[in-house]
Amino acid sequence: MALEIERKFLVNNFDPSIADQSNRIVQGYIHSDENKTVRVRIKGDKGFITIKGKSDNEGLSRYEWEKEIPVEEVNELLKLCEGGVIDKIRYDVSVNNHTYEVDVFSGDNEGLTVAEIELSSTDEHFIKPDWLGKEVTGDTKYYNALLMQNPYKNW
Amino acid sequence: MALEIERKFLVNNFDPSIADQSNRIVQGYIHSDENKTVRVRIKGDKGFITIKGKSDNEGLSRYEWEKEIPVEEVNELLKLCEGGVIDKIRYDVSVNNHTYEVDVFSGDNEGLTVAEIELSSTDEHFIKPDWLGKEVTGDTKYYNALLMQNPYKNW
Numbered sequence: 001m002a003l004e005i006e007r008k009f010l011v012n013n014f015d016p017s018i019a020d021q022s023n024r025i026v027q028g029y030i031h032s033d034e035n036k037t038v039r040v041r042i043k044g045d046k047g048f049i050t051i052k053g054k055s056d057n058e059g060l061s062r063y064e065w066e067k068e069i070p071v072e073e074v075n076e077l078l079k080l081c082e083g084g085v086i087d088k089i090r091y092d093v094s095v096n097n098h099t100y101e102v103d104v105f106s107g108d109n110e111g112l113t114v115a116e117i118e119l120s121s122t123d124e125h126f127i128k129p130d131w132l133g134k135e136v137t138g139d140t141k142y143y144n145a146l147l148m149q150n151p152y153k154n155w
Numbered sequence: 156m157a158l159e160i161e162r163k164f165l166v167n168n169f170d171p172s173i174a175d176q177s178n179r180i181v182q183g184y185i186h187s188d189e190n191k192t193v194r195v196r197i198k199g200d201k202g203f204i205t206i207k208g209k210s211d212n213e214g215l216s217r218y219e220w221e222k223e224i225p226v227e228e229v230n231e232l233l234k235l236c237e238g239g240v241i242d243k244i245r246y247d248v249s250v251n252n253h254t255y256e257v258d259v260f261s262g263d264n265e266g267l268t269v270a271e272i273e274l275s276s277t278d279e280h281f282i283k284p285d286w287l288g289k290e291v292t293g294d295t296k297y298y299n300a301l302l303m304q305n306p307y308k309n310w
Contacts, residue, residue: 030193030206031186036235038185038193038206049204049222051185051193053235065232067204067222077220080191080208 004052004064005122008142010133011113014102019091025103028081032145039145040077043090047074060122060137086144096127108151114142159207159219160277163297165288166268169257174246180258183236187300194300195232198245202229215277215292241299251282263306269297 016022027041039050047070053063078085086109091102098117105112114136117126136142141150171177182196194205202225208218233240241264246257253272260267269291272281291297296305 030191035237036185051232051235063231063235065228067224069222073220076218077206080206080218082190 003061005061005119005124006116007060007119007126007135007137008114008116008139009128009135009137011102011115012131012133014091014104014113014131016089016091016104019093019102020099022089022091025088025090026078026085027144028078028085029083029145029148030077030080032149034140037145040074040081042071042074045071047071049074049077055138083148086148093129095129098126100129100132105147105152108153109147110153112147112152158216160216160274160279161271162215162274162281162290162292163269163271163294164283164290164292166257166270167286167288169246169259169268169286171244171246171259174248174257175254177244177246180243180245181233181240182299183233183240184238184300184303185232185235187303189295192300195229195236197226197229200226202226204229204232210293238303241303248284250284253281255284255287260302260307263308264302265308267302267307 023044025041025043027039030038030040032038035054037052039052041048041050046068048066049069050064050066055062086105087107088103088105088109091104093100093102100115100117102113102115115132119126140146178199180196180198182194185193185195187193190209192207194207196203196205201223203221204224205219205221210217241260242262243258243260243264246259248255248257255270255272257268257270270287274281295301
């Protein structure tokens with residue numbers, strides 16, 4: 001069973017030029033409740049379907065299943081998603097031996113930038129660069145599924 | 156877009172010996188509402204994930220997306236399914252140039268047997284063998300997702 005251990009932070013004054021790469025992400029939710037989500041995503045020129053379980057450990061870890069699928073199939077499945085899509089640019093930023101995924105949102109979530117780091121254990125050490133802001137791990141309002149229901153512009 | 160055109164019938168006095176093959180099917184629902192379902196299934200020694208959209212044409216046609224995935228992954232995803240599983244034996248029965256899928260349910264739906272035939276158009280001609288009973292196409296209570304919520308033994 002794939003268990004995802006992640007920590008999430010707000011980002012201050014992010015400079016995209018420090019990123020190793022960037023991809024546009026467009027994603028929607030076939031289903032989303034507090035126990036699980038079924039997400040379809042286009043990232044760059046690739047498509048994915050992802051199912052996530054409930055968060056454990058105060059939001060630190062979560063069961064995740066993911067498969068790559070053709071972009072055309074994601075486009076079909078996006079038609080089943082209610083409430084529109086999340087649209088963002090994801091920048092991958094290497095810091096020491098980790099990669100931060102920095103998401104700069106557009107559309108109704110414009111102005112919001114968050115960074116996630118994936119860890120192999122809950123006590124793994126990692127470096128916090130100076131552009132990293134407040135930690136928001138486990139704060140459900142920053143879940144992408146909830147950013148679609150209650151976007152940043154309404155906060 | 157894959158559109159599934161199917162008709163569904165009750166079955167009287169089914170003789171399993173007329174089947175070309177049979178497989179046990181165990182399946183659960185990650186999500187199910189009137190607009191869409193997300194199903195995981197083990198059929199024989201294979202695993203599948205299937206997403207179906209809303210029925211059209213009085214239940215005749217429905218958008219369907221399906222991918223084969225490893226059985227171990229289905230077993231993980233079944234843990235996310237609420238309300239248990241559907242357990243049945245599926246018999247494939249050739250009749251002329253079509254195949255009827257005859258599902259003999261067990262567990263809480265024991266006693267129920269239904270047959271489905273997939274057509275390439277809504278007006279395609281097909282033969283009805285004498286073991287075929289009343290047509291129940293579009294009757295939502297025979298949807299597997301609903302048979303889990305309100306099983307045959309409660310009818």
